[in-house]
Amino acid sequence: xxxxxxxxxxxxxxxxxxxxxxxxxxxxxxxxxxxxxxxxxxxxxxxxxxxxxxxxxxxxxxxxxxxxxxxxxxxxxxxxxxxxxxxxxxxxxxxxxxxxxxxxxxxxxxxxxxxxxxxxxxxxxxxxxxxxxxxxxxxxxxxxxxxxxxxxxxxxxxxxxxxxxxxxxxxxxxxxxxxxxxxxxx
Amino acid sequence: xxxxxxxxxxxxxxxxxxxxxxxxxxxxxxxxxxxxxxxxxxxxxxxxxxxxxxxxxxxxxxxxxxxxxxxxxxxxxxxxxxxxxxxxxxxxxxxxxxxxxxxxxxxxxxxxxxxxxxxxxxxxxxxxxxxxxxxxxxxxxxxxxxxxxxxxxxxxxxxxxxxxxxxxxxxxxxxxxxxxxxxxxxxxxxxxxxxxxxxxxxxxxxxxxxxxxxxxxxxxxxxxxxxxxxxxxxxxxxxxxxxxxxxxxxxxxxxxxxxxxxxxxxxxxxxxxxxxxxxxxxxxxxxxxxxxxxxxxxxxxxxxxxxxxxxxxxxxxxxxxxxxxxxxxxxxxxxxxxxxxxxxxxxxxxxxxxxxxxxxxxxxxxxxxxxxxxxxxxxxxxxxxxxxxxxxxxxxxxxxxxxxxxxxxxxxxxxxxxxxxxxxxxxxxxxxxxxxxxxxxxxxxxxxxxxxxxxxxxxxxxxxxxxxxxxxxxxxxxxxxxxxxxxxxxxxxxxxxxxxxxxxxxxxxxxxxx
Numbered sequence: 001x002x003x004x005x006x007x008x009x010x011x012x013x014x015x016x017x018x019x020x021x022x023x024x025x026x027x028x029x030x031x032x033x034x035x036x037x038x039x040x041x042x043x044x045x046x047x048x049x050x051x052x053x054x055x056x057x058x059x060x061x062x063x064x065x066x067x068x069x070x071x072x073x074x075x076x077x078x079x080x081x082x083x084x085x086x087x088x089x090x091x092x093x094x095x096x097x098x099x100x101x102x103x104x105x106x107x108x109x110x111x112x113x114x115x116x117x118x119x120x121x122x123x124x125x126x127x128x129x130x131x132x133x134x135x136x137x138x139x140x141x142x143x144x145x146x147x148x149x150x151x152x153x154x155x156x157x158x159x160x161x162x163x164x165x166x167x168x169x170x171x172x173x174x175x176x177x178x179x180x181x182x183x184x185x186x
Numbered sequence: 187x188x189x190x191x192x193x194x195x196x197x198x199x200x201x202x203x204x205x206x207x208x209x210x211x212x213x214x215x216x217x218x219x220x221x222x223x224x225x226x227x228x229x230x231x232x233x234x235x236x237x238x239x240x241x242x243x244x245x246x247x248x249x250x251x252x253x254x255x256x257x258x259x260x261x262x263x264x265x266x267x268x269x270x271x272x273x274x275x276x277x278x279x280x281x282x283x284x285x286x287x288x289x290x291x292x293x294x295x296x297x298x299x300x301x302x303x304x305x306x307x308x309x310x311x312x313x314x315x316x317x318x319x320x321x322x323x324x325x326x327x328x329x330x331x332x333x334x335x336x337x338x339x340x341x342x343x344x345x346x347x348x349x350x351x352x353x354x355x356x357x358x359x360x361x362x363x364x365x366x367x368x369x370x371x372x373x374x375x376x377x378x379x380x381x382x383x384x385x386x387x388x389x390x391x392x393x394x395x396x397x398x399x400x401x402x403x404x405x406x407x408x409x410x411x412x413x414x415x416x417x418x419x420x421x422x423x424x425x426x427x428x429x430x431x432x433x434x435x436x437x438x439x440x441x442x443x444x445x446x447x448x449x450x451x452x453x454x455x456x457x458x459x460x461x462x463x464x465x466x467x468x469x470x471x472x473x474x475x476x477x478x479x480x481x482x483x484x485x486x487x488x489x490x491x492x493x494x495x496x497x498x499x500x501x502x503x504x505x506x507x508x509x510x511x512x513x514x515x516x517x518x519x520x521x522x523x524x525x526x527x528x529x530x531x532x533x534x535x536x537x538x539x540x541x542x543x544x545x546x547x548x549x550x551x552x553x554x555x556x557x558x559x560x561x562x563x564x565x566x567x568x569x570x571x572x573x574x575x576x577x578x579x580x581x582x583x584x585x586x587x588x589x590x591x592x593x594x595x596x597x598x599x600x601x602x603x604x605x606x607x608x609x610x611x612x613x614x615x616x617x618x619x620x621x622x623x624x625x626x627x628x629x630x631x632x633x634x635x636x637x638x639x640x641x642x643x644x645x646x647x648x649x650x651x652x653x654x655x656x657x658x659x660x661x662x663x664x665x666x667x668x669x670x671x672x673x674x675x676x677x678x679x680x681x682x683x684x685x686x687x688x689x690x691x692x693x694x695x696x697x698x699x700x
Contacts, residue, residue: 050541158557165556172548176513180540 051173052115056107058166059122063099066092083132116177123170130164196285202301203284207317210308211277213566214318217270220573220581220602223319225489226269227601230320231616233258234267234605244407246613247628249417249621252406253361254322267608269575272320280317283328286335287496292457292465292504299507306446306503309558310495311439312488314565322363323489329359330369331496334468337377337391344383346390353394361402364414368479368493372472379467421621422484433485437477440494442561445554446502452546453505469497485621506550513544575606580677583670584609584644590683593642600646600675612640634658641665645678 070077070092077089084091102122106115155162214222221227236243236259243259258272265271287307288300295303308314316324333355336348356373359366377388403409427433440447450469457466476493480486575581584594584607594609597618604611614636615628622628634657637645645666662668666678667685679685 051545054545161556161560163556164560165552167552168555169548169552172551173544176544176548179514 052112052119052177053107055119055170055173056103056115058103058170059106059119060100060103062166063096063101063103065096067096067100070096082136083129113178113181116174116181119170120174120178123167123174126163126167127171130160130167196288199297199300200285200288202297203288203304204281206301206304207280207284207308210314210566211318214314214569215572215574216273216277216318217268218574218576219269219569220575220578220606221599222273222569222572223315223321223489224599225619226272226320227596227599227605228617228619229254229258229272229322230269230605231601231611233262233272234608235259235610235613235616237262237267238610240407242613246408246616247413247622248408248617249413249619250322250363250617251361251414252408253358253402254325254363256406258320267605269320269602269606273318276316276320276324277318279325279328282332283324283496286328286332287500289335289339290331290468291500292453292462295504295507298510299504302506303499303503306449306506306554306558307495307499309443309554309562310446310491310499311442311561312491312565313495314562315569316489316492318569321489323365324492326359326363326366327369327492327496329355329362330366330373333359334369334373334376337373338468344387349387349390350394353391353396354398356391357395357398357402360399361406364418365490365493368476369472371475372468372470375471376464376468379464417621417625417627421624424621424624426620426624427484430485435480435486435490437481440498443495443498443558445550445558446498448502448553449506449509449550450498450502452509453501456505456508457501466501469500473497506547509543509547509550513540513547515540578603578606580646580670580672580675581606583677584646587644587669587679587683587685591643593640594644594646595637595640595642596646596648598648600648603646603675604644607644609644612636612642630655631657634661637661641680643680643683647676647678649674649676 070089077087077092079088080086081088081091099122102118106118110118216222232243232246232248232255235246236255240259243255248255254275258275261271261275262268284304284307287303288295291299291303308317333352336355337352339345339348352373356366356370359369374388377391378384380387421427454466454470473494476497480490480493581603584603588607588609591609593612594604594607595611595615596604597615601611610616615633618628618633623630638657638661645662649671662678665680667681667687668676669679669685669688670677671688
């Protein structure tokens with residue numbers, strides 16, 4: 001048995017030499033990891049991410065709301081967006097999964113600085129859309145929460161404000177995180 | 187030298203807040219708007235009546251002290267009947283209030299906190315309108331807050347002239363509006379916390395306040411406890427005030443200003459936990475007394491929002507300032523140099539990590555932008571969109587007949603138009619607030635009888651069915667001609683002035699050849 005199977009290169013060299021290779025250590029460990037261990041790793045990642053993990057979770061929640069409400073029967077889904085020229089139902093079906101994926105990627109796979117950059121990008125996208133609505137003179141209520149306004153009646157009158165607040169919060173926390181990283185490197 | 191240094195410090199520290207307020211003023215049509223606040227008409231009419239004939243103004247029914255009317259009346263005599271005069275008085279009072287609030291902030295507040303204080307104050311519900319309108323609630327409360335700030339700055343060593351001035355200003359505030367008394371428990375609470383002259387200081391303050399109050403009663407042309415105090419209490423117990431739920435204060439309405447309330451909550455929590463009682467006593471006691479009074483007393487009017495805006499803005503802005511400093515403070519938090527630079531107390535750093543501080547600060551700022559700033563912008567747009575004096579067709583029609591008009595009659599939202607047309611209302615019905623009707627101190631029939639007795643040359647009537655009972659219809663048909671109307675008002679001019687009637691719809695169509 002090859003004594004040092006830590007890397008694939010070593011395994012390959014073992015195969016070349018005709019010795020039966022052992023499983024790489026990393027793969028062995030990965031297979032051996034139970035769901036509890038995965039949960040513990042993710043929990044650590046979320047804790048490490050701190051404030052950015054909360055921001056990522058908010059993006060996932062926003063995406064899920066869009067996705068779920070796209071399958072609802074709210075009348076707002078049939079309206080057409082002024083900027084994109086598409087029905088809100090279609091937009092929700094495209095953007096909902098995108099936001100969920102972006103949030104999950106930020107939550108589990110990205111480094112802190114990439115996470116902050118992705119969240120900053122999402123926040124700026126939300127804000128640009130909101131600013132467009134503001135300056136285009138459109139009096140139409142923000143439909144970003146889809147059917148959620150039917151679940152929470154308070155939201156119906158405050159959708160614009162709630163979404164603007166969320167976007168600003170995401171912008172502030174991601175900028176703060178990038179600023180802190182820059183300072184710590186300096 | 188010391189005074190000059192104190193004045194220079196005050197200017198430097200307050201420059202941010204005052205600049206924010208001046209920028210805000212740039213967007214409000216102070217000189218050109220017909221009306222900027224719901225009760226402006228009452229104050230305008232009282233001041234104009236005093237400016238025209240002070241003896242007649244003394245006989246006017248009035249449920250508010252006379253000082254504001256007296257000052258604005260004198261200014262109208264000097265500069266003419268312009269709305270900006272009375273509004274400028276309120277703007278000066280607002281600047282005084284902002285400077286006083288800066289002085290009353292907890293220790294450690296700097297330019298950032300003081301600028302945030304103005305932003306939080308101006309973005310509180312209804313405050314943008316109150317800071318520019320010719321109404322008495324804000325000037326009265328502003329004098330009371332100024333009195334408190336003078337009292338605070340008279341501590342070490344005790345400067346007795348400031349204690350005396352504080353008493354004088356508080357008495358003056360009561361002569362603008364008696365609701366300023368709501369700040370008295372907070373002021374007394376703070377004075378009793380000082381170690382030196384704990385009893386002598388309040389005694390001197392009370393002596394000066396009482397002497398000024400009594401002197402002003404003697405100087406002012408009219409003073410009646412019955413109309414100034416009992417009429418308000420009676421109105422609060424009337425059937426309308428006790429049954430109508432819209433006239434009650436609902437504490438949940440405070441959450442329209444969620445960012446300021448949340449921030450102030452954190453500030454109160456931190457100050458109490460740190461046992462900084464001297465910092466918490468004025469805003470804390472003020473908030474408590476204001477809350478209790480408004481929960482018990484009815485009616486609740488929109489302009490009472492200023493009572494809540496002051497304590498919440500003082501503590502809220504301080505807390506947000508410190509959260510911002512804590513969140514951007516250097517990573518080596520133990521560095522004493524960094525602490526001195528950032529002015530973050532070690533205690534706050536030990537309790538709050540910079541991440542938590544950033545989370546909270548970002549939440550407050552985003553709530554402020556999303557909710558409060560959006561509401562403030564809407565209020566400013568509404569103020570700007572209101573009718574302008576130069577473009578008002580009904581005003582130009584009123585001015586055509588004003589040279590031959592001795593008396594005019596209007597009430598409610600129509601009353602400001604009379605001021606802009608330089609017309610006065612008979613003293614018995616110059617002040618017709620809702621409370622006067624609730625108390626049954628006057629009835630609609632009494633109003634009609636007074637109008638019928640004076641036979642005013644111009645009537646600007648709000649289009650309401652209740653004003654069109656038979657007696658009114660007969661009077662209008664017999665004595666008046668409709669010369670102009672809008673969606674809200676009808677202008678009638680006495681037949682004695684031979685007015686041109688407003689063409690009927692048929693006549694207009696005929697003239698156009700249709």
